[in-house]
Amino acid sequence: MKINTAEFLVSNQDPKLCPTPNKPEFAFIGRSNVGKSSLINMLCNHKGLAKTSSTPGKTQLINHFLINQTWYLVDLPGFGYAKVSKTKRGEFSKIITGYLRGRQNLVNVYLLLDSRLEPQKIDLEFMEWLGENQIPFSMVFTKTDKITSSVLVKNLKVYKTQMLKTWEELPKIYTTSSTSKMGKEELLNEIGDLVEQLKDFKFV
Numbered sequence: 001m002k003i004n005t006a007e008f009l010v011s012n013q014d015p016k017l018c019p020t021p022n023k024p025e026f027a028f029i030g031r032s033n034v035g036k037s038s039l040i041n042m043l044c045n046h047k048g049l050a051k052t053s054s055t056p057g058k059t060q061l062i063n064h065f066l067i068n069q070t071w072y073l074v075d076l077p078g079f080g081y082a083k084v085s086k087t088k089r090g091e092f093s094k095i096i097t098g099y100l101r102g103r104q105n106l107v108n109v110y111l112l113l114d115s116r117l118e119p120q121k122i123d124l125e126f127m128e129w130l131g132e133n134q135i136p137f138s139m140v141f142t143k144t145d146k147i148t149s150s151v152l153v154k155n156l157k158v159y160k161t162q163m164l165k166t167w168e169e170l171p172k173i174y175t176t177s178s179t180s181k182m183g184k185e186e187l188l189n190e191i192g193d194l195v196e197q198l199k200d201f202k203f204v
């Protein structure tokens, strides 16, 4: 799939105020600074679409984008940012969990994981939560340009071994870089196929 048009629609903290759920929706989530906004901009060929920052915690809202007039892309707040106070963190997670549980047109969640790091507790816990709530997701490893391919292979192996301790089956895995555009086609093709399959589905 090619992205021809990408427009920012609305930002808010209240899942109830999100756009009418009448189109398939795909959400991007992950720890602060993992590269969500950069990946979204890379996928959409649009540098300033989602705000990026080297300061973690930049995206604190549910941001909706309308793509090709046919589907919604969502940039969610980063979770697990240590410098945000405890109550604030709780507030983030309520926004995130409320949105993820309640959004009826949500087709798939892309959980971004830093390819340089070993499995992080908060990410593993978040995947457990998604599983318990039967929310479909894929794993998207980011910033692969910052490591060699052999380190990437090694890190993925560690991740898979860790996951298989609790998961019977692994979700789909993508390896990406916003800088080199690695993984762009694979991700967009998956979303494109799902959008096509759902073209006659009535969400509301």
Ligand code: GTP
Residues within 6 Å of the ligand: 030, 031, 032, 033, 034, 035, 036, 037, 038, 039, 051, 052, 053, 054, 055, 056, 057, 058, 059, 060, 077, 078, 079, 142, 143, 144, 145, 146, 176, 177, 178, 179, 180
């Ligand atoms: P929050 O909105 O704070 O949760 O962060 P985010 O997950 O949206 O991260 P963002 O896209 O703002 O990126 C954080 C930092 O990582 C920025 O300095 C980006 O330039 C950098 N970055 C993101 N993706 C990549 C990548 O694929 N390669 C490299 N080299 N740097 C990246």
Ligand code: MG
Residues within 6 Å of the ligand: 036, 037, 038, 051, 052, 053, 058, 059, 075
């Ligand atoms: Mg962001």
